[in-house]
Amino acid sequence: MKKLSDQEIIDSIKLGNQADFSIIVDRYKDKAFSLLKRMLKNEQDAEETLQDCFIKAYNSLNGFKGEAKFSTWFYRIVYNTALTKLSSQKRKTENEMSSVHEHFDLKSDYDYNVSERKDMSEFINELVNKLPEKHSAIISLFYLDEMSCEEISKALDISLSNVKVMLYRSRNALKDIIIENNLVEELI
Amino acid sequence: MILLSDEILNKYLDGELDKNQTAEVEEIIINSESDRKRFSALKRIHKELSLMQEDKVSVDFTNNVMTMLSKSFVIPAAQKYFIYSITSFLILLCIGIVVFISISIFSSAAPQTESLQITETVNRFGNGLISELKKLFSGKNLSIIGSVFSLGILISGYFFFEHQKRSKINLGA
Structure with a gap:
């Protein structure tokens, strides 16, 4: 069976087949949830915010002209909604000011106890969750959604060079923890 | 000789270096144990991140x-x-x-x-x-x-x- 493209589904919704929006929801819910969970650091908030994002996207569908990919357009809604949520909750005031120049220290945030060694993928996942929201958003989009740096730049409205800086900085922070804890051999 | 900074290592990993730079980086990695260790860690992180699983929303x-x-x-x-x-x-x-x-x-x-x-x-x-x-x-x-x-x-x-x-x-x- 032919898989409908996002544009075909959106055209159908615009013609009045509102139920087709469920295909879009099914297609993007897990990826967008992963992004939101890493940004908001809270599962329940992430799911509630994701509902808002889909409702916003539905209500704004007429404004989507298909000039960019739907995923790029939708992730921009998700990203901006997450930033608004973080800002309104004033949960992490200092993170509102986060930018490409933000310095973070994963090493001080994370104490890897040898006696409590877990599965490596879980360990990496926990480290990613410790990253500042913009950095973890970029990691999520790059690795989970397999978006290119150019696409991420468009979706998040951040310059390409800054996307790369944040991607490299995140990887390097993870790499340094691996080296510092002598986990290179174990990982290799 | 180029300095093998973290940025260069990341670019090498993403295949963003030109032919000459790539050859230089490869030579450094072969000859320097510490750089080899850095690159191995970075490569492994890249692989682990690529294997990351999506989180699942509730069924309904x-x-x-x-x-x-x-x-x-x-x-x-x-x-x-x-x-x-x-x-x-x-x-x-x-x-x-x-x-x-x-x-x-x-x-x-x-x-x-x-x-x-x-x-x-x-x-x-x-x-x-x-x-x-x-x-x-x-x-x-x-x-x-x-x-x-x-x-x-x-x-x-x-x-x-x-x-x-x-x-x-x-x-x-």
């Missing part, structure tokens, strides 16, 4: 979203009919008032004989209009007009409140 998430959306379709439709009926009523009421005034004015200002001059007709029309407006905005009529406007304000207030409530629900605030 799609149904919940579609239910919320269907509610947002139904409420405006019902409200739309209500708005149309109220607006129609108010428009009809206004038309009725205008027709009533016009009939009253023309019945009082209509020329009795053909010898009456146009200016006299205009004067009478003016006087009629003033007296009708006086009648309309005095005593019992004023109360009726006041009531109609109050009703209009109340209805507007209701819709404003409903709109605010719906916006809050939609934004999850």
